[in-house]
Amino acid sequence: MSAEQIDAVRRFNRLVTLRAGALDDHFLGRGRPLGASRVLFEIGTAGAELRALRRRLGLDAGYVSRLIATLEREGLVTVGAAADNRIRMARLTPAGRREVREMNRRSDRAAAELLQALPAPQRDRLVAAMTEAHGLLRLAGLRVERVSPESPHARRCVARYFAELERRFEAGFDPGASLPAADREMVPPRGAFLVGTIDGDPVACGAVKSIAPGVGSLKRMWVSDEVRGLGIGRRMLEALEVEALGLGLRTVRLETNRALAEAISLYRSAGYREVSRFNDDPYANHWFEKQLS
Numbered sequence: 001m002s003a004e005q006i007d008a009v010r011r012f013n014r015l016v017t018l019r020a021g022a023l024d025d026h027f028l029g030r031g032r033p034l035g036a037s038r039v040l041f042e043i044g045t046a047g048a049e050l051r052a053l054r055r056r057l058g059l060d061a062g063y064v065s066r067l068i069a070t071l072e073r074e075g076l077v078t079v080g081a082a083a084d085n086r087i088r089m090a091r092l093t094p095a096g097r098r099e100v101r102e103m104n105r106r107s108d109r110a111a112a113e114l115l116q117a118l119p120a121p122q123r124d125r126l127v128a129a130m131t132e133a134h135g136l137l138r139l140a141g142l143r144v145e146r147v148s149p150e151s152p153h154a155r156r157c158v159a160r161y162f163a164e165l166e167r168r169f170e171a172g173f174d175p176g177a178s179l180p181a182a183d184r185e186m187v188p189p190r191g192a193f194l195v196g197t198i199d200g201d202p203v204a205c206g207a208v209k210s211i212a213p214g215v216g217s218l219k220r221m222w223v224s225d226e227v228r229g230l231g232i233g234r235r236m237l238e239a240l241e242v243e244a245l246g247l248g249l250r251t252v253r254l255e256t257n258r259a260l261a262e263a264i265s266l267y268r269s270a271g272y273r274e275v276s277r278f279n280d281d282p283y284a285n286h287w288f289e290k291q292l293s
Contacts, residue, residue: 019114032070035059039067040076040092040100047091050079055200071096139230141198144239149183149193149207157195157205161222168259169283179255179281181219185209192243193220196236203227206236208244208252216249221263233266241292250292255284 016022022034042053054064068090071077076096079088092100115123147154165173186193191209195202203224211217218240223233244252254272256263264286268274272288279287 021110035063036067036071037103039064040071040096041103043077043090043092043096044100045092045097047089050088050090052200053090058199135227135230138198138227139232142196142203142232142235143198144194144196144204144235146192146243147195149186151195153195153197153202154193154205157202157222158220160224161205161220164222164225165257165283169257170259173283178283179279181207181209186219189247191216192240192247194236194239194243196223196232198227204232204236206240208240208247208249210247210249211253214249215251215253216244216247218252218254221254228262233263234270237266237270241290245292251289252292253278253287253289255279255281255287257283258285 024034038057039053042048042056048056050064050068054061057064068077068079072079076093076099077090078093079090081088115126118126149158162173162175185191186207186209191207193207194205196204203226204222206221207219208216209219218237221233221236221240223236241252253275254267255278256267258264267288270290272290275287275289277284277287278289
């Protein structure tokens with residue numbers, strides 16, 4: 001990256017914090033700084049696990065604890081155990097819910113005032129640019145890591161993946177009828193399972209497993225609808241290829257269904273060539289292979 005790019009990011013950050021009112025000690029006029037207001041918003045009506053809250057906001061545990069303690073003293077938040085006694089949950093009190101409604105009202109008004117300062121064509125350009133910047137900033141927070149296939153994030157991703165296949169395949173999808181991918185096959189030295197997260201939330205997954213000496217199979221490739229189109233699928237595919245090489249696999253194969261047109265396009269653009277049928281997966285219409293180097 002160039003010095004000009006870094007300078008542009010810094011200029012953008014300075015202006016955004018100014019326009020958003022983040023420099024005001026009484027953010028949104030409620031007598032508290034931005035950090036405390038954001039914690040209230042993130043707890044929301046459903047409540048939030050404290051460790052998930054820290055992960056999502058990217059804040060130091062001690063700092064979040066101090067913010068929560070302050071909000072508790074103000075009567076806006078309560079903290080207690082969830083069904084699993086090992087997990088501590090923060091929940092809004094009735095006063096806290098009223099506070100968040102008022103914060104949302106003031107935030108809507110501030111956004112409207114910003115947009116009203118521009119003529120309609122420039123307003124549209126600003127909203128479009130913000131939407132693109134939002135997507136790219138989310139992508140900048142992507143973390144792809146190897147996890148256990150039995151981990152909560154892995155289980156959640158696979159469940160959503162199966163639900164999407166059930167919705168998109170012409171005759172639905174039965175995991176028991178497809179070719180198996182057992183957990184023990186997706187851990188080293190036989191394989192690997194990867195999960196992509198953004199601000200602690202799982203948004204993508206993929207796995208590779210050995211099926212013959214030097215040959216691997218890609219499984220469970222999935223990207224959430226919420227972040228599709230940002231290039232996360234390609235990042236996951238590249239990470240899986242790195243894992244495959246680390247496992248001593250020089251050829252990777254995969255099968256897919258005709259309904260997954262975007263996945264087929266990704267594989268072709270990433271150098272996978274279509275080959276003849278090499279397994280009996282009942283849901284497969286296309287078979288691909290790539291030589292890794």
